[in-house]
Amino acid sequence: MGLDERREREKVYQPAEDSHLLATAARDEAAPTDRTLDVGTGSGYVATAMAETGATVYGVDPNPHACRQARENGIRVVQGDLTEPFGDGVFDLVTFNPPYLPTTPEEAVDDWMEVALAGGESGRAVIEPFLAGVGRVLTPEGRVLMLVSSLSGFDTVVELANEAGFTATTVDQDSFPFETLSILRLDHE
Structure with missing residues (x-):
């Protein structure tokens, strides 16, 4: 890997424990007939897991470096914010590994990582x-399959999902010394 490629990778969230947990759940959930969307696709790791099932997969990310990397990994990707670039009623399955680390207003968010x-x-x-x-x-x-960290308030996220018209079911979970990661499946009520 050359210096330029290494610098590019440093601008994109690379797969970690949370990515693996969501990718495994997504691979189990996606059907070959599904049209799927991986929100915040990053390197395209979760999207690639869904593509392995034969599903039609799209990714979206605001980070142009992530879009480039996901495209290099064979994912059709759109640069944009959350689900805004897409039409109504398009996807059978949406996955999301959101940014979830609590940050104070004083902490500058001035780079893509x-x-x-x-x-x-x-x-x-x-x-x-x-x-x-x-x-x-x-x-x-x-x-929807969404990763939720205990750091962002699991019960509050479930309440927000309910308020948005979803029932939430935990389909997988893994504990670490500093947090518990859960995969929520959200279905229309």
Whole structure:
């Protein structure tokens, strides 16, 4: 790997424990007939897992470096914010590994890696608008798989999902010394 390629990778969130947990759940959930969207696709790791099932996969990320890397990994990707670039009722499955680390207003978010991690004071600064808007892009039977960290308030995220018209079910979970990661499946009520 050359210096330029290494610098490019440093601008994109690379797969970690949270990515693996979501990718495994997404691979289990995606069907060959599904049209899927991986929000905040980063390197395209979760999207690639869904593509392995034969599903039609799209990615979206605000980071131009992530879009480039996901494209290099074979993912059709759009540079944009959350689900905004897409039409209504398009996707059968949407996945999301949101930025969830609590950050104070004093902590500058001035590079793409910080954007990929920073979740605002509550850890839910990106989760809240995602939950408010994701229902629009889902088909009537569509569902969401979203990673939730205990750092961002698991119960509060479930309440927000309920308020947005979803029932939430935990489909997988893993504990670490500093947090518990859960995969929530969200279905229309």
